[in-house]
Amino acid sequence: MHSITADASLEHRIHLELPAARGGDQAAYGRIVRLSQNATTAIALAITRDVQASQDIAQEAYLKAWQQLGRLQNTTSFLPWLRQITRNLARDHLRGRRERLVAGETAELAIAQAADPDGCPMQRIVDDETGRVAADLISELPDESREVLLLYYREGGNSKQVAALLGLSDAAVRKRLSRARRSLREDLIARFREFAESSAPGTAFTLLVTAGLATFAKPAAAGTLAGVAAGSAFGGGVAGKAALGSAGAIGAAGAGLLFGGLTMWLCRTMIARYAETEAERRAILRLYDRWFVGGGVVALIVMLPVGFFVQRGVLPSVWAAAGGIALMAIFNHPLLTSLPRLMDPLLARDAARDPRGAARRALAYRLMFGSSGLIITNLGVLGSMLILFLRNA
Known part of the structure; x- marks a missing residue:
């Protein structure tokens, strides 16, 4: 039996957890979330260019996948399936945002003031600027390179791991990385790396998704859920x-x-x-x-x-x-x-x-x-x- 390389171990570990997850094991599915959450959020972020929206979309994708996991016949198709769910949700998010009418600046200010009458205007300026910088950095990249570069930095520079998570060959990943680096000025590379790493989901993301599984699982004993x-x-x-x-x-x-x-x-x-x-x-x-x-x-x-x-x-x-x-x-x-x-x-x-x-x-x-x-x-x-x-x- 051939050995599993260190670079392929992440994908292999996901596949090992899938049988238990399909049987309703929430802990096993939580481990799958932890192993793949960098990829799903990177996919959503590359499309939406919005960090908070990307995490909301990824959470929704995991819950949707959990609901339908029993229908998955081939465990090797889990990651492509999860990626497609994430992309569809991200595109739906963009489509919905484009269809909305844009309110005037006065209305925006009134709503912000009603929500936070004592809020600091300077903090709002900082928040706006942070969001714009993130969107601008991602927009600088070719469409096909955004997911790869975001995930490359979040996965510690392991191109083979990126390839496994995105369903690409290592050569294709390296080619896209090279194209992405050529697209960004040298001074922006370090900023993009810092942005990719700092916006990566953490343990709280995994816990939140795992908490959501309880809604779709079998109910616990009456004594446990008495209150x-x-x-x-x-x-x-x-x-x-x-x-x-x-x-x-x-x-x-x-x-x-x-x-x-x-x-x-x-x-x-x-x-x-x-x-x-x-x-x-x-x-x-x-x-x-x-x-x-x-x-x-x-x-x-x-x-x-x-x-x-x-x-x-x-x-x-x-x-x-x-x-x-x-x-x-x-x-x-x-x-x-x-x-x-x-x-x-x-x-x-x-x-x-x-x-x-x-x-x-x-x-x-x-x-x-x-x-x-x-x-x-x-x-x-x-x-x-x-x-x-x-x-x-």
Whole structure:
């Protein structure tokens, strides 16, 4: 039996994980994501020239592939199949962006100000410039060389590994690398390398995709997921699970964390689609990340340790109750103030253009972010606190 070379080992390792992944092994699929995520995000980035969009697209590609993995008959076709899914999603993203009407500069500034009235104008200028530099660097390259050069630097300069991930010969990779280097001025080569390396997805990307798999997997035992529903609404995603840890259900908190991560990502993606300009998109994501992602991190850092010590009787139950109330305040504030100011004009614009489709989208939005979502979230947190007191009575 011939030996596997070091350069081909990455592709070989992916193929070794596929049988278990096809059988529903989420950990095996997570390892596939970790091994191939540089390639998928590079493909999406080469098409969109937008780092955040490229990671969103790659995440969607992995979740779509997971849903359809059982249909894959030949494991050697997995990487070409995944690449095609990624390219299709990236092109759909560009097509959708081109079809949107561009709002005026005044509207952009008003939306950005509503989302972040205290924001630093200088930071917005830096963000704009960073995005433009990234797009300009990628645009300097021939179309066929973008994926290769991005992945080459992300994979530590291993051309054979790039060839395996992109389904090319090593000679073809080297030819495209040479053409790409000739296209860029010498002073831009170092900048492009730094950009490629710094924009590569990390461990958080893998964890986020793996968390999303729980939505499509078989449900766990009722005892393990006893409290997941309490935090399944937006805002309750991470906070609700952390509060359930306070009730003594550490296992439920862990399972809820995965489900909550997916919930937050899906909500983030959903509201970003209302944006028609880059300024609108940045304003929405800045508000979301500041309050909800940041609030989720606070919940994890604070509530899981509190739950652990309450469960063991080191801390009184009132500590967990106080933490739950504080988290309710953190998530309720933007849902009642900042988010409506930002999103109401966008929802109204959507309704004016497509009343029938907008009605369905608005219903989903209200369940996640509106009064219905707020009620469900608060009931989830209050319910977890009630469980806490009943268990410790």
